[in-house]
Amino acid sequence: MKHFYDGGLHFECTQCSKCCRFEPGYVFLSANDIDGLSKGTGIKRTAFINQYCRIVVTGSGQRISLKEKDDYDCIFWNKGGCTVYPYRPLQCRAYPFWDSNLPAEKVWNSLEDQCPGINRGRLNSKELIEYWLNREKNTDYSFEGKNNGN
Numbered sequence: 001m002k003h004f005y006d007g008g009l010h011f012e013c014t015q016c017s018k019c020c021r022f023e024p025g026y027v028f029l030s031a032n033d034i035d036g037l038s039k040g041t042g043i044k045r046t047a048f049i050n051q052y053c054r055i056v057v058t059g060s061g062q063r064i065s066l067k068e069k070d071d072y073d074c075i076f077w078n079k080g081g082c083t084v085y086p087y088r089p090l091q092c093r094a095y096p097f098w099d100s101n102l103p104a105e106k107v108w109n110s111l112e113d114q115c116p117g118i119n120r121g122r123l124n125s126k127e128l129i130e131y132w133l134n135r136e137k138n139t140d141y142s143f144e145g146k147n148n149g150n
């Protein structure tokens with residue numbers, strides 16, 4: 001199947017932090033994300049969930065998301081950037097190569113308004129783009145998945 005990104009897409013993060021701040025949004029967490037953040041921060045899983053997470057009801061059921069501050073900055077953002085960068089969730093690692101951003105070239109190009117890294121800098125191969133798409137597709141974000149170790 002042909003995709004508009006078969007020749008790769010230019011994207012290079014400028015570290016502007018716009019995607020971590022200013023606007024309401026969700027950073028959904030898989031069980032692996034929670035384990036990584038819990039280990040990385042040294043906070044036990046249950047305490048981590050209570051302190052840093054919220055439950056969100058979506059069309060496909062309940063999910064766990066990181067909390068936001070009152071100004072909509074991510075709970076883990078401060079003026080130095082992401083304070084959990086080595087353990088950041090898959091959703092953050094995979095951006096901007098999300099399924100919802102890649103249905104058509106015009107959707108991808110429209111991201112230029114919110115992310116200055118889109119269509120600039122490094123050429124990311126189709127294989128790399130599909131690696132992130134598949135990682136996300138194969139990740140269980142359901143609330144139930146948090147209770148059975150998936």
Ligand code: SF4
Nearest residue numbers: 013014017019115117
């Ligand atoms: S908005 Fe784009 S360029 Fe800015 S930090 Fe996020 S991914 Fe990087």
Ligand code: SF4
Nearest residue numbers: 020074076077082092
């Ligand atoms: S976890 Fe880090 S990279 Fe992800 S939204 Fe929060 S501050 Fe940004």
